[in-house]
Amino acid sequence: MRQVCFVRFGTHGLSSILITSDGGHILIDGALPESAPLIVANIRSLGFRIEDVKFIVNSHAHFDHAGGIAELQRLSGARVAASQWTADVMNKGAVPRDDPQFGALAPIARVARIETIKDSENLSAGAVTATAHLTPGHTPGGTSWTWRSCENGRCLNLVYADSLTPVSADGFLFTRRKAYHADDFERSFSFLESTPCDILVTPHPEASNLWQHLEQRDFRPDALIDPTACRVLAEKSREQLRKRLATETGR
Numbered sequence: 001m002r003q004v005c006f007v008r009f010g011t012h013g014l015s016s017i018l019i020t021s022d023g024g025h026i027l028i029d030g031a032l033p034e035s036a037p038l039i040v041a042n043i044r045s046l047g048f049r050i051e052d053v054k055f056i057v058n059s060h061a062h063f064d065h066a067g068g069i070a071e072l073q074r075l076s077g078a079r080v081a082a083s084q085w086t087a088d089v090m091n092k093g094a095v096p097r098d099d100p101q102f103g104a105l106a107p108i109a110r111v112a113r114i115e116t117i118k119d120s121e122n123l124s125a126g127a128v129t130a131t132a133h134l135t136p137g138h139t140p141g142g143t144s145w146t147w148r149s150c151e152n153g154r155c156l157n158l159v160y161a162d163s164l165t166p167v168s169a170d171g172f173l174f175t176r177r178k179a180y181h182a183d184d185f186e187r188s189f190s191f192l193e194s195t196p197c198d199i200l201v202t203p204h205p206e207a208s209n210l211w212q213h214l215e216q217r218d219f220r221p222d223a224l225i226d227p228t229a230c231r232v233l234a235e236k237s238r239e240q241l242r243k244r245l246a247t248e249t250g251r
């Protein structure tokens, strides 16, 4: 059986997702540096062991999602895998110049050994397989993850969609980039629109209404299931980008 667990920290929710199987687990995102002991405690409280995490992967290399990965790697001995851009950032521990938020973000703890993954690459731990999807936008190396979860003969497609908000430090223009600009977002929106999606989860849980859905589960067991959720997020994100680009071009 596979499960998804969500971890909440104080007043600020950040997702850390455990996909489990009898033969090992995959952990997605490590939240803040100080989150690592809480993530380990939550894994334990669910009856699993941090030592059985075989892979740690992430959405994007910002301190609030990747900050805890170095410590989680140390505690678990898991392999860490990321997109090339993300791996470079986590290896150096510094936010690079081509990150839209360069100069405005805290650095992250350096992660020593990182394997790189390509678009559509599968990672397996026991019976669990997660697929990487490069979804640039919020950062050039942003990665979304998909997997199937089956229980009592019913299988669902889960999507952990990376942030697609066009947030930047002062002075950065998405319209003035060469290697990385609005077209990259479009590719990510297309992914969201076309990927099989029964349950959507996001690094910031409120972006996929996680807390409301979990509350509704008390009286509606399938409250997390919404086959339109990925398309709705794509639409919202496209509108956010349109507004942002309009402020840059004055149109």
Ligand SMILES: [Zn+2]
Pocket (backbone or CB within 6 Å): 060, 062, 138, 163
């Ligand atoms: Zn971020």
